[in-house]
Amino acid sequence: MTVQDFEKLFQDRIDAEIKIEAKDWMPDAYRKTNLRQISQHAHSEVVGMLPEGNWISRAPSLKRKAILLAKVQDEGGHGLYLYSAAETLGMSRDEMIADLLSGKAKYSSIFNYPSLTWADMGAIGWLVDGAAILNQVMLCRTSYGPYARAMVRICKEESFHQRQGFEILLVLSRGTDEQKAMCQDAINRWWWPSLMMFGPKDSESTNSDQSMKWKIKRKSNDELRQNFVDMIAEQIKVLGMKLPDENLKWNEERRHYDFGEINWDEFWAVVKGNGPCNKQRLEARQKAHDEGAWVREAATAYANKKLAGKTKAA
């Protein structure tokens, strides 16, 4: 068979909703697209621990601290599920980590914004995780089996993340004037960056078509963004807060909320590495990696020593 025949068979399987597994034949571009998407998704989970890690030691109560610790631990776990899925496509973990640390690999820009107050922990859970969930629910049905399975596992855990975030804000929204102001301020700062998480407009994103055809993605950036706005515009009523968008308005004809234009200059600036915390995040990752080096080496040495002992005894 020729490569064209293989590609035709491959597309037929995709069209028939048959998952692709690690050992199956796949076009190089499919492998590459998945490898990049999954590894970048993994990096996002790992870097995503940093804005929240900032508040673990400052959580307002032991309960909140325990919850935040559990959430951050989950994010680490999510990174691991995704790295494992990416490894099935033929790249080693060390190479992926090296790409992250060198700045070659990217991660979601949202994590380049600072977490300034405790209310940010609420806004991140509700808005940032909320936006991520929409993407991830879609990806539970992605065509690459290991990625889809990792997503199912992740989605089960994400809903706790979003609910605890909303609850933080709910408590603040019913608190003192100062707490209410803190709640509104966090929403103001995280709203637009959350909308940016869905990426450029469909008209600007050239890669979507092929990803849709291969069923890696099943919804466009704009579709997901609209779903998100519709969801949050309703939920915020419960908080009695306001989204910082003068143009946000229910459109009876479209049966969707209309919303204002994203500041795309800011979007591109952060993507290009000029966000408030790009440098800080990578430095923190690099520091953690360097400081963990002796642990990795010691564990390897110990395992080798034990193995040597066993072989000698046998």
Next chain:
Amino acid sequence: MFNTCIRKFYYGDIPEDNAGGTQSNKPAAKNEWPLWEIFIRSKQGLDHKHVGSLHAADAAMAIENARDVYTRRQEGISIWVVESKYITASNPEEAGELYEPAVDKIYRHPTFYQLPDEVNHM
């Protein structure tokens, strides 16, 4: 134009400008911990089921890591770990030869046999 060199976005707002994840055939760096496949028994009486994989220096660490990664919400009561290199898998390209012989043996299924209605418990 500001965005000329970044056009592709694989996942939301993550751009691809000669980004990471370039496929490579380099062998894993030799100081990388080996990969382990993890199997979890979710409750007494059920089979262990494959749940994923992780890196660990040795089997004991693989079990500890699996506990932290895969049973944070009481998903398991027993863990098996096996180093991935010891798993031999069938080749998907041979699926035809391997499984086709079972296709035409419908007489292996109980529903193949038409029995009178009076026959119960069979």
